[in-house]
Amino acid sequence: MTLHAAVPTLPVRDVAEAQAQYRDMLGFDIAWHNVKGRIGAVRRGDCVLFLRETDGPITPVELWVFCDDVDGTAADLTTLGADISDPISDKPWGLRSFTVRDPSGHLIHFHHDL
Template structure:
């Protein structure tokens, strides 16, 4: 048996607003939005994320996303105000983007 990539569902206040951020600031593609089901999806290359609309308080999600060229990804996502690129002691070169709903995307590559 072999499994494929997982698709996390991140909590958001508005799927439409979240998709706009992911498209405009991060270069993702908005794939679909099911308004009645309050869920949508975005993707970038082989990375796919579900965006799940929630009411009331929620805990933002954390996702680790591998990038073949983390430096180019950082440069492409400058509109999202990413953290500085860092070589971490645990063997990753990474930066973090936080979406308007507080979800954190740690974009990384192995050192």
């Protein structure tokens, strides 16, 4: 049996609004939106995220996204106006990474191995 990818589901207040934020500030494409199901998806390259509406409290989650060019990704997202909560740096555990906080409070760590 071959596993391909894990796709996390992030809780959000409004799927269409969250999709627009991921498109405009993080460079994702809107993949699909099921209004009745209150769920949608965004995609950038091989990275897919599900976004599900919730009326309850949102507990922020953390995601780690592998990328080929973390410096280029950081520059791109800075230009788009992403909220860089931890600037790009080499970490003592062998990664070069930076962190973005999305409007729902979720943390997305973009990184590659040193």
